[in-house]
Amino acid sequence: MSAPDTFQAAPRRDPGFWRRLWAMVLKEIIQMRRDRMTFAMMLAIPVLQLVLFGYAINTDPKDLPTAVLARDQGPLTRSLVAAVRNTGYFDIEYQVRSPAEMDALISSGKVLFGIEIPADFERNVRRGEQPFVLVIADASDPTATGGAISALQGIIPQALTRELRGPSAMNDQSAFRLRIHRRYNPEGETQLNIVPGLLGVILTMTMMLFTALAVTREIERGTMENLLSMPIKPVEIMLGKILPFVAVGFIQMAIILLAARFLFGVPIEGSLMLLVALTTLFAGANLAVGYTFSTIARNQLQAVQMTFMFFLPNILLSGFMFPFAGMPGWAQAIGEVLPLTHFLRIARGIMLKGNGVTDMEIDVIALVVFMLAAMGLALIRFRTTLD
Amino acid sequence: MTDIAIEVERLTKSFDQRVVVRDLTLKVPKGAIFGFLGPNGSGKTTTIRMLCGLLTPDSGTGTCLGYDILTESELIKRQVGYMTQRFSLYEDLSIRENLEFVSRIYGVPNPVQAARAAIERLGLEGRSEQLAGELSGGWKQRLALGACILPQPRLLLLDEPTAGVDPKARRDFWDEIHHLAAEGITVLVSTHYMDEAERCHEIGYIAYGRLLVHGTVEDVIKESGLSTWNVSGANLAALTEKLNTTAGVDMVAPFGTSLHVSGRNGKQLEKSIFALKRSDKSHHWTRSEPSLEDVFIHLMSEADDNFAVENRDERA
Numbered sequence A: 001m002s003a004p005d006t007f008q009a010a011p012r013r014d015p016g017f018w019r020r021l022w023a024m025v026l027k028e029i030i031q032m033r034r035d036r037m038t039f040a041m042m043l044a045i046p047v048l049q050l051v052l053f054g055y056a057i058n059t060d061p062k063d064l065p066t067a068v069l070a071r072d073q074g075p076l077t078r079s080l081v082a083a084v085r086n087t088g089y090f091d092i093e094y095q096v097r098s099p100a101e102m103d104a105l106i107s108s109g110k111v112l113f114g115i116e117i118p119a120d121f122e123r124n125v126r127r128g129e130q131p132f133v134l135v136i137a138d139a140s141d142p143t144a145t146g147g148a149i150s151a152l153q154g155i156i157p158q159a160l161t162r163e164l165r166g167p168s169a170m171n172d173q174s175a176f177r178l179r180i181h182r183r184y185n186p187e188g189e190t191q192l193n194i195v196p197g198l199l200g201v202i203l204t205m206t207m208m209l210f211t212a213l214a215v216t217r218e219i220e221r222g223t224m225e226n227l228l229s230m231p232i233k234p235v236e237i238m239l240g241k242i243l244p245f246v247a248v249g250f251i252q253m254a255i256i257l258l259a260a261r262f263l264f265g266v267p268i269e270g271s272l273m274l275l276v277a278l279t280t281l282f283a284g285a286n287l288a289v290g291y292t293f294s295t296i297a298r299n300q301l302q303a304v305q306m307t308f309m310f311f312l313p314n315i316l317l318s319g320f321m322f323p324f325a326g327m328p329g330w331a332q333a334i335g336e337v338l339p340l341t342h343f344l345r346i347a348r349g350i351m352l353k354g355n356g357v358t359d360m361e362i363d364v365i366a367l368v369v370f371m372l373a374a375m376g377l378a379l380i381r382f383r384t385t386l387d
Numbered sequence B: 001m002t003d004i005a006i007e008v009e010r011l012t013k014s015f016d017q018r019v020v021v022r023d024l025t026l027k028v029p030k031g032a033i034f035g036f037l038g039p040n041g042s043g044k045t046t047t048i049r050m051l052c053g054l055l056t057p058d059s060g061t062g063t064c065l066g067y068d069i070l071t072e073s074e075l076i077k078r079q080v081g082y083m084t085q086r087f088s089l090y091e092d093l094s095i096r097e098n099l100e101f102v103s104r105i106y107g108v109p110n111p112v113q114a115a116r117a118a119i120e121r122l123g124l125e126g127r128s129e130q131l132a133g134e135l136s137g138g139w140k141q142r143l144a145l146g147a148c149i150l151p152q153p154r155l156l157l158l159d160e161p162t163a164g165v166d167p168k169a170r171r172d173f174w175d176e177i178h179h180l181a182a183e184g185i186t187v188l189v190s191t192h193y194m195d196e197a198e199r200c201h202e203i204g205y206i207a208y209g210r211l212l213v214h215g216t217v218e219d220v221i222k223e224s225g226l227s228t229w230n231v232s233g234a235n236l237a238a239l240t241e242k243l244n245t246t247a248g249v250d251m252v253a254p255f256g257t258s259l260h261v262s263g264r265n266g267k268q269l270e271k272s273i274f275a276l277k278r279s280d281k282s283h284h285w286t287r288s289e290p291s292l293e294d295v296f297i298h299l300m301s302e303a304d305d306n307f308a309v310e311n312r313d314e315r316a
């Protein structure tokens, strides 16, 4: 590296690079296979997370707590409430007297829905004025409220037909309209969003954790002294420790995508190849971050702690937990430098919107830059001596 | 220059402001077996690590195989086999996998074949698939040495390679070392065993990070200027007590059924012993040669007096 030895060191590329890299990769694969615990974790984490989150995705929850504010007491109101109840989605636990009371119930989370039937509902319906029934939905968990809202829309045509036999039933327009207010998640992001997110979250967690232990483990076990005394270069050690886990990332990716397709019916609108390629890039970025932590941490425990410190903002500020657009500016700024943020845009873009690479140039570049920066830092941080 | 394998000058290394190796100057010719001795914590491992580029000296210069230890450790590593004091091959890899890994890293042609040959040489044929971590201590040492020799290095740095190894295996090991040296390989080996020191072409003794003596076994014994007497007879324990306070006696060491009594001042020692002989006829005294052990123990106690205080001062 230093100036004087450039005379002696051959300027051509070292032909031993691939051989040593291969030796390192082979060694890591054998060790990975022998480490039953880690190996089990590699497969168990995606399956477990899918089951846990998948439960939330897949269920179509019924009997959601609901408050009704009826400002009209006529027979039509009663029929409407009965129809709502009959959908099976709503469990009307509260009959409230004022909007304030209803708000309090929603914001405290006691109910997920508030339904307000306006004054003069009966009269306005009969006059054919199509009054609005206000539905306030706590949409922070769109998977929970989505089904209920569509069920509600489904009852409009028949709910009051029996009561409205007569002249007003003649016209084919609906008797009333719904005005739906989604609180907490105005975009009403669909459940489909979660699966691409899950792909990113699982890869972030496992990939980073695996490489985070890579260097510290060798130091703790004393094998680093032997490794460093051999003619192997830091970049070979790094790539040798990262590459085998890219393969693990592939397996996890396959599990998640198959589950997405066949269990949860999430489509892949765009190119599968592109998705696989960019997911690999994302896995590489996280492996690089983990490896960097590994070169900074003093022991395995510290490495794990650093991983979790990095994992948290990834989960919270990337748009996985909360809609990105709804976050305050400072949180968005932090989110922009996290790899998961960009991957979520990529994965959702490809899977749900059918985006091509030109639609996501910035996110792809961000991931590449992120990965190279992490690797560069790792190489700087990597100590080739025991000092 | 070409017939020198290791040449270092005034190497110094400290950890947390404590000097661990101080002004170490050493020259080892090609094809020599150099024994590196010294008490625990004297800086042997630290010195060896500096030689192969695992530690950067604070000051001093030197070459290994003609390459600068400060700037060319990349090149040194290709031709040096370093056996660490603590087993540092992969315990979760089998014997075969470890040896193949080493072969590949050093670019040995046909690594599978090379590993198999090494396993045969070690006499581990039936156990090649056993995990290294499951081997007994002695076998671990032998495996580590095998891995070290496998890439055919020109210089071997062996840090206590025979600690915990049985006598037969130790004999085999030294035969192998001499065989390698005859082929022109240089060996620097640290040890605490005197019999091993006597098998080396040259030895060096380090204490408190300073190389105190350096040369052939005969040179070292001669240079010590020590006179030694052998005494046998009844009640040696009481005699030891008495000798410890006798003028001219620097050191009394039990040696089987006799005592080794040594002193730097030969005249004074002789005078005291003649006096003892006259007053107490129950002991049999003979003049003898100091053993290497006598010399080292003497060096150690001397070093204690000279450097312990100095080191403590520097640490504060």
Ligand SMILES: Nc1ncnc2c1ncn2[C@@H]1O[C@H](COP(=O)(O)OP(=O)(O)OP(=O)(O)O)[C@@H](O)[C@H]1O
Pocket (backbone or CB within 6 Å): A386, A387, B015, B016, B020, B038, B039, B040, B041, B042, B043, B044, B045, B046, B047, B085
């Ligand atoms: N990495 C380190 N950090 C701090 N102190 C160290 C380090 N390595 C060695 N030392 C100290 O340096 C001194 C010399 O250690 P070294 O291992 O070189 O001794 P040694 O001669 O090999 O001893 P032994 O015969 O017990 O193997 C010891 O006091 C040790 O505590």
Ligand SMILES: [Mg+2]
Pocket (backbone or CB within 6 Å): B044, B045, B046, B085, B159
């Ligand atoms: Mg040592």
